[in-house]
Amino acid sequence: MISDTILNVVDLHKKYGDSIALDGVSFRVRKGETKVIIGPNGSGKTTLLKCLNLLVKPDKGRIWLGNIEITDPRININKIRRKIGFVFQDFNLFHHLTVLNNVMIGLVKVRKLKKHQAYKKAVDALSTVGLDNTLYHKYPAQLSGGQKQRVAIARALAMDPVIMLYDEPTSSLDPQFVNEVLQVIRKLAKNGVTSIIVTHQIDFALEIADEIIVMHKGRIIESGRPTELLSNPQNILTKKILIRNFRTLR
Amino acid sequence: MDFWSNFLINLVQGLTTTLQILVISIPLSIITGFILGFARVYGNKIIFYISTGISTTFRGLPLIVTLLILFFGLADLKIYLSPFWASILGFTLCGGSYISEYVKGAIQSIEQGQAExxxxxxxxxxxxxxxxxxxxxxIRALPGVSNEIIYMIQYSSLSFVIGVKEIFSVAKTFNSLYFRSIEIFTTVAFVYLLLIAIATLVFKIIENKLKIT
Structure with missing residues (x-):
């Protein structure tokens, strides 16, 4: 294995009943790399992402996080999950907790930090995502979509993850809030936070990705640097996705 | 001693018994309801069947029948419960079974994403x-639970059938002695109304405290 590989995915398969969600997916992520997964709806992007912290259990295949094989049944997956930041499409903030407590709960209950340590880390994470401190004691229902997603990013970030996984982080947002969330993800990626981002924002993918993975019907049909894919797409579907979106952009 | 003094002294004694029953059986039924509710959602097959069986049985039986079985029926099996404790057990099982429905519904209404x-x-x-x-x-089960507690205050009057000297039993006894039905039962009705008003107020305060927006 290459020494700076953080995540290594080998031949992942997943079926829901008769429908194939993942059909032999393999890739690696290096430290500090930003990988973006694109593809049409139902191509297996979210399933793939959820397999990476075993929220969805793959039927076959192996995943290593660093030197630890997380698909090994003897592994305590809860210990692994705290090292993998996961940002959901629908935010999934805990409704009954304030912004601050949403970020602190994992630190206190899972990482067993003292309250004052957790508070400091939570405030750091919340200021990294640019959340105004007047919102710290609000409940999720009192926030805008963009603010909710930034809190969700802070909640994942505060755990000091080795990798951040974003599952369509802007899909549930009203258009006016998309940019503030993309801004945060962009900033984190530029600061060297290893990230895998599933998105339909092709313009954003092209701008931020070190490598883009194109998925279709549970397979990786193409992958490469954004400039390579844009200038010389090998697959007709890649061409369609990129050109359609890039034109819209212009 | 005139009627009113005699009646009110006995009524206060009856009220004390009613309150004792409620103070013990309300928390027990809430605990039972939560245990049964969570067991029905998170339990394995055996736990699911046992908890569902308990809840279905005690929701299916009229409370008066449950009380008679617990007091007279168990006595036939040489298990002797005092009227007071048979009432508490009956109210706990019945109230807990209903509360478990609210709890189960509340758990199932929480989006999958929260657990994820x-x-x-x-x-x-x-x-x-x-x-x-x-x-x-x-938070989600509270309105249903408070409703069930209000029913329990009303149901507590049923324990007169197994000989508990609570307020309704006092009223019945005085009615058969003095036949002053309108005064006796209106007074008792007022006491129940007062108890329920207090319970409603307490739950409203708790609900407001737990409100998250």
Whole structure:
């Protein structure tokens, strides 16, 4: 294995009943790399992402996080999950907790930090995502979509993850809030936070990705640097996705 | 001693018994309801069948029948419960079974994403239930639970059938002695109304305290 590989995915398969969600997916992520997964709806992007912290259990295949094989049944997956930041499409903030407590709960209950340590880390994470401190004691229902997603990013970030996984982080947002969330993800990626981002924002993918993975019907049909894919797409579907979106952009 | 003095002294004694029954059986039925509710959602097959069986049985039986079985029926099996404790057991089982329905519904109304987010943070199942699901269940089940507590205050009058000297039994006894039905039962009705008004107020305060927006 290459020494700076953080995540290594080998031949992942997943079926829901008769429908194939993942059909032999393999890739690696290096430290500090930003990988973006694109593809049409139902191509297996979210399933793939959820397999990476075993929220969805793959039927076959192996995943290593660093030197630890997380698909090994003897592994305590809860210990692994705290090292993998996961940002959901629908935010999934805990409704009954304030912004601050949403970020602190994992630190206190899972990482067993003292309250004052957790508070400091939570405030750091919340200021990294640019959340105004007047919102710290609000409940999720009192926030805008963009603010909710930034809190969700802070909640994942505060755990000091080795990798951040974003599952369509802007899909549930009203258009006016998309940019503030993309801004945060962009900033984190530029600061060297290893990230895998599933998105339909092709313009954003092209701008931020070190490598883009194109998925279709549970397979990786193409992958490469954004400039390579844009200038010389090998697959007709890649061409369609990129050109359609890039034109819209212009 | 005139009628009113005699009646009111006895009524206060009856009220004390009613309150004792309620103070013990309300918390017990809430605990039972939460245990049964969580068992029905999170339990394995055996736990699910046992908890569903308990809840279905005691929701299916009229409370008066439950009380008669617990007091007279168990006595036939040489299990002797005092009227007071038979009432508490009956109210706990009946109230707990109904509350378990509210709890089950509340748990099932919590979006799957809440549990998923808890797991993604590295919480184990127990932490997920205690820190994420239980607090939200409490908030969501509260209106139903408070409704059930109000019913329990009313149902407490049924314990007269097994000889508990609570307020309704005092009223019945005085009615057969003095035949002053309108005064006796209106007074008793007023006491129940007062108890229910207090319970409603208490639950309203709790609901406002737990309100999250």
């Amino acid at each position: 987010a808890a797991r993604a943070l590295g919480m184990n199942k127990l932490q997920e239930i205690i820190y994420i699901i239980l607090p939200q269940t409490l």
